[in-house]
Amino acid sequence: MVRANTNRDTSIFFNLVLIFSLLLFIVSMAESRTLDAVFLKPNSTPQCDTVFGVASGDSCYAITQQYKLTTEIFDSINPNINCDALFVGQWVCVAGTA
Numbered sequence: 001m002v003r004a005n006t007n008r009d010t011s012i013f014f015n016l017v018l019i020f021s022l023l024l025f026i027v028s029m030a031e032s033r034t035l036d037a038v039f040l041k042p043n044s045t046p047q048c049d050t051v052f053g054v055a056s057g058d059s060c061y062a063i064t065q066q067y068k069l070t071t072e073i074f075d076s077i078n079p080n081i082n083c084d085a086l087f088v089g090q091w092v093c094v095a096g097t098a
Contacts, residue, residue, distance in 0.1 A: 046077045048093035054086050067094040 052063060060083035064074045075081075076098035086092075 044098070046079060046093065046096055046098045048077060048096040050093070050095035051091045052094045054088055054090040054092060056088050058086060059083070060086065060092075063092060063094065069094065073098075 052067070054063075060071075060074065060081070063069075064071060074094075077093040077096040081090075081092055
């Protein structure tokens, strides 16, 4: 009879350890999402200070050269611009922060 109680106690112990591990995993996942939202600012919006109106024959490359911008900066302040489909009269940001 002592052996049956020992097996039952061992089983209960392992089940409690399993439940505790699962709860710890859930809490750690929730905390990591909260910290990402606070520190990484996933929804930051670019701020534009100066815009340029696209004229006939303009390209993203020509605009970046004219305003001495790197491709990375131009892309970060113009996240929704499709450089393959620029059109006359389209406004692009040429100075701002990402």
